[in-house]
Amino acid sequence: MNSKKTIRIGTRDSELALWQAHTVQKKLNDLGYKTEIIAVKSQGDIILDKPLYELGITGIFTKTLDIAMLNGQVDIAVHSMKDVPTALPIGIVQAAVLERANTLDILVHKGNLDFLEGNATIATGSLRRQAQWLHKYPNHTVVDLRGNVNTRMQKLNESDWSGAVFAAAGLERLGLTPSPSPKERGASSASFTIKSPSFGGVGEALDWMIPAPAQGAMVVVAMGNDEFTLDAISQLNDIETEICTYIERQFLKTLEGGCTAPIGALARYCELEDTFVFKGALLSIDGKQKLEIEKIVPVEEWKKLGFNCASEILENGGAELMKVIKESLKK
Template sequence: MDSNKTIRIGTRDSELALWQAHTVQKKLNDLGYKTEIIAVKSQGDIILDKPLYELGITGIFTKTLDIAMINGQVDIAVHSMKDVPTALPIGIIQAAVLERANTLDILVHKGNLDFLEGNGTIATGSLRRQAQWFHKYPNHKVVDLRGNVNTRMQKLNDSDWNGAVFAAAGLERINLKPTDFIDLDWMIPAPAQGAMVIVAMQNDDFCKEAVAKLNHKETEICTQIERQFLKTLEGGCTAPIGALAKINNNEIHFVGNLFSIDGKEKLEIERTVSLDNWTDFGKNCADEILKKGGEELMKSIKESLKK
């Protein structure tokens, strides 16, 4: 090991992003690596030689860190895997996936759940959560909610909404999970929800080798299946897509779905495959959904998102 090299860990500056970066830092330090954390604020004014689209950079949460890596300001970056676009920018690779935490979505509420029986207003910025909520509660209202988890929790407290949907893992990681919540075990999570991914530069053997030691194989396989399902369905557009793969003994159980934005239409698939046969599993499940009406549904989603 090159004992003089310090691995610079890039992260966004939200509390959750910093928690994730510190977790990776501790794991690398325990292995004997020197590290430093560099928190990068989103700056839209970074000048590059090439336009962003030529580098294939699309993700709203990952863009700033991608640029910092390509410009050589940081060596690796840590992300919530569900925020990372399925196609990584040219020159950047997935170097490790950490062992997955809780995959569930939860409803944080105000202590009274009567609204579930009647009319209610819940908040989420996710098309997937919105569509699944409408599917189950068609007469509810869903309002948009954005920002990091701290901001969203504050907005919920300051509002007259009945509740808001969060990923359990994010709230658990920074001890923000309140007592008034219910597990939404009927809601299929986002592909790779609850998993953290570390990306590195393709030509950086030192960092790739260091980070590979943190990879959790089972999580890597499950998230790859879910992201393959997502990539095959979406083709670069945002849509209400849920996916969850789980390994039991020598089998992988997968459930995936695609909804219309209003939640009225639902296409779902549930399949099991042996562990040594998973390579195209996510793609095959998505192809089946596309054949069963998914292609038309994706077209109408893309149309409605243009408006």
């Protein structure tokens, strides 16, 4: 081992991003590596008054760190994998995918669910969540919500909104919800208390909502020519999570969704049958149209599972729907 080399970990400076960076740092330190965390601000954290898709770039949360890595300021970057574009910049490679956390989306509300039956306003910055919510609750209104987790909780607390949708993994990592055991990850559960200093509300697991591709997974990227760092990081890789997220991101890439189209995808390995189970969906932005697919394949057929499912959706109306989505986002 090169005992002189310190692995510089690049991260955004939000609370959640720093939690992720410190998690990777501890794992590397436990393996005997020296590390240093370098936090940088990304445009995605600074520009909070516009929805992500209006900013016109995919990878808004990763771009700043990509530049820092290419400039030699950091050796690795730690990301929520769902924020990472399917095509990495030239020279940068995926070094490890850590074991996945909870994949669910969570509805956070003020304690009473009567609003589900009537007219309500739900907040989210995600087109995927917006489309799926409107598909299920067409009478509701969805408004944009941006910022880090605690900022969004505070905005919900101060608003007259009925609720807001968050990723379960983010809430668990910040200690705002009960953290399930690995076997319970991705399984729905009853109502639970949200322990945010900004908002003392209630959470409901949305087991009907298909998560974003790679939701709940953390990825570490590094320079492709940095053998020392690649060797170190490879020891953190979880093969099952790597394969499942590969399938989901292949589905996303084939649909050409970037980070903007309402696309959900979830792959799971079923140990009992030695199969991969996949569920994916493409929706119109208003939620009125939904193209969904479910497939189970033997374990040896995983490599083209995401591609095949996306191709089927494209052939059955998805190509036309993607054109409509892209045109509407240009306006």
